[in-house]
Amino acid sequence: MANLLPLPVLLPLLGAALTLVARRRPRTQVAISLLVLAASLGVAIALMWGTHDQGPIVLWLGAWTEPLGIALVADRLSALMLLISSFVILVVLVFAIGQGVADGDEDSPLSIYFPTYLVLSAGVSNAFLAGDLFNLFVSFEMLLFASFVLLTLGGSGSRIRAGTTYVIVSMVSSFLFLVAIAGIYAAAGTVNMAQLSLRLPDIDPTVSLALQLMLLTVFGIKAAVFPMSAWLPDSYPSAPVPVSAVFAGLLTKVGVYAIVRTQFLLFPESPLHTLLMIAGLLTMLVGILGAVAQPGIKRMLSFTLVSHIGYMLFGIGVASGLGLSAAIFYIAHHIIVQTALFLISGLIERVGGSTVINRLGGLAATSPVLAILFFVPAMNLAGIPPFSGFVGKVGLVQAGVADGGAVAWTLVVGSVVTSLLTLYAVAKTWSFAFWRPRAEEGADQTFEIPTLTPSFGRLSDAIGAVVAHERPSTPISPPAPSRQVDRPMPPLMLGAASAVVVFSMGLSVFAGPLFTYTDAAARQMITRDAYVEAVLPQEVP
Structure with a gap:
């Protein structure tokens, strides 16, 4: 079983090399990418079963004397994250292929999409499996390289600006990570996380606190925790829809995962739990207040993404078994729901011609299937019962009530307010885009600058790059009201988005077993013994 650990990283990297060689053969690139990602998903399923059956799985690389080598480690938490991310990456690629088929032309040079996307997949997998801090740093750098290329596909000025901001912020966080x-x-003579869990308690508490603050700052930037979240709402909406979907679903969660891993493995007796709870409360409220003010669906979803990172910090900050279990559950839930909503925003843009809600209307009559597809994950995001979002939030509220502190109770109230405002934001979007009648010819309405929809390339070249750039609009006097284009939804795009929605409903149906799994994962994280003993059996008394 241990020999499976490198495959989620090696397979995408090998696939990236092969797709780069096959850059002039679109169908070959598609076949290689799908095969590699399907194999990675199969490996993730096997690892999740293995960690559940036999505990943490470890593989040392490089033939170095332990613990000098590079350790890959899978426990219940990392196996769950690996499974969810592998599914999302595969389905988003299918969506992108469908978009490329529907919108391709013969003039695009963007064959770089496939190898870059596979490098992104390798970086995400490596982050979840990394057993030392430097390997985790390498994972973030892989993500940075791939993210910049994917963000700037098409080369428009707006995308270059958004990508530049993203890269500058990421480089600052990478520099801080290296310093940390x-x-x-x-201070400790190692960067292996299992060894650090044994050595950090013996160093000076002031030094330990400073190192912990540096790591939290780095991972807070990656996770878009307030006040380090301003970069996200301008970066993600400008990207192609498949790119923004996988970014919104996964990249911030890698930062949250790093916070969970370091907080509970390296600093279990941290004095900063209250600070994490306060950061979670501010992230919730500031993010959702930004969301309710947005006229565009993708920007609204980007602000809700920031806001709901606060729920995860809620569970981490409470630092109890129930709180951590609910946070892990909510991470898994949010990856799926956020990805679904971004994919569906691409379908809305295809059918309605825009993602600015003042330019939409009547989509429920035009496409009832699309109305249902948006409604289900939107209500799930808002935490309406019986969806998984409600289950996760109830778990977090229970953890806050059990904590009983003033900050915890304030977080409970803030989480309820945030949930109500999330419901308002998504209900307003659904009402404007789907329920209200379409504006009649010549009727008064707010006119927004039209979104620009560049089309890129053949099957392999177009994938992920055919999207509208959504930006804050400027009211002007319209020569005529906007019209919807009512284009049909390509089967692959519709099928991929539907698969993610069905998966989200599966999380609701099987919320009980999933919570049982996350309870076990939380206990494993808090006790630490199984992880440390699996990595360093010779150093455990």
């Missing part, structure tokens, strides 16, 4: 790694190595 250097400080940790100087």
Whole structure:
């Protein structure tokens, strides 16, 4: 079983090399990418079963004497994240293929999409399996490289600006991460996380606190925690729909995962739990207040993405078994629901011609299937029972009530308010886009600058790059009211979005077994013994 651990990283990297070689053969690129990602999903399923059956699985690389080598480690938490991310990456690629088929032309040079996307997949998998801080740093750098290329597909000025902002923020966080790694190595003589869990309690508490703050700052930037979240709402909406979907679903969760891993493995007696809860409360409220003010669906979803990171910090900050279990459950739920909503925003744009809600209307009559597809994950995001969002939020509220502190109770109230405002934001979007009648010819309405929909390339070249750039609009005097284009939804795009929605409903149906799994994962994280003993059996008394 341990020999499976490198495959979620090696297979996408090998696929990236092969698709780069096959850059002039679109069908070959498609086949390689789908085969590689399907195999990675199969490996993730096997690893999840293996960690559940036999505990943490470890593989040392490089033939170095332990613990000098590179360790890949899978436990219940990392196996769950690996499974969810592998599913999302595969389905989003299918959506992108459908978009490329529907919108391709013969003039695009964007064959770089496939190898870059596979590198992104390898970086995500490596982050979840990394057993030392430097390997985790390498994962973030892989994500940075791939993200910049994917964000700037098409080369428009708006995308270059958004990509530049993203890269600058990411480079600052990477520099801080390197400084933190250097400080940790100087203080403890290792960067292996299992070894650090044994050595950090013996160093000076002030030094330990400073190192913890540096790591939290780095991962807070990656996870878009307030006040380090301003970069996200401008970066993600400008990307192609498949790119923004996988970014929104996964990349911030890698940062949250890193917070969970380091907080509970390296700093279990942290004095910063209250700070995390306060950051979670501010992230919730600031994010959702931004969401309710947005005229565009993708920007609204980007702000809700920031807001709901606060729920995850809620569970991490409470630092109890129930709180951590609910946070892990909510991470899995949010990856799926956020990905679904971004994919559906692409379908809305295809059918309605825009994602600015003032330019939409009557989509429920035009496409009842699309109305249902948006409604289900939207209500799930808002936490309406019996969906998984409600289950996760109830778990977090129970953890806050059990904590009993003033900050925890404030978080409970803030989480309820945020949930109500999320319901308002998504209900307003659904009402404007789907329920209200379409504006009649010559009727008064607010006119928004039309979104630009560039079309890119052949099957392999277009994938992920045919999307409208959504930006804050400027009211002007219209020569005529906007019209919807009522284009049909390509089967692959519709099928991929539907698959993610069905998966989200599966999380609701099987919420009980999933919570049982996350309870076990939380216990494993809090006790730490199984993880440390699996990695360093010779150092555990």
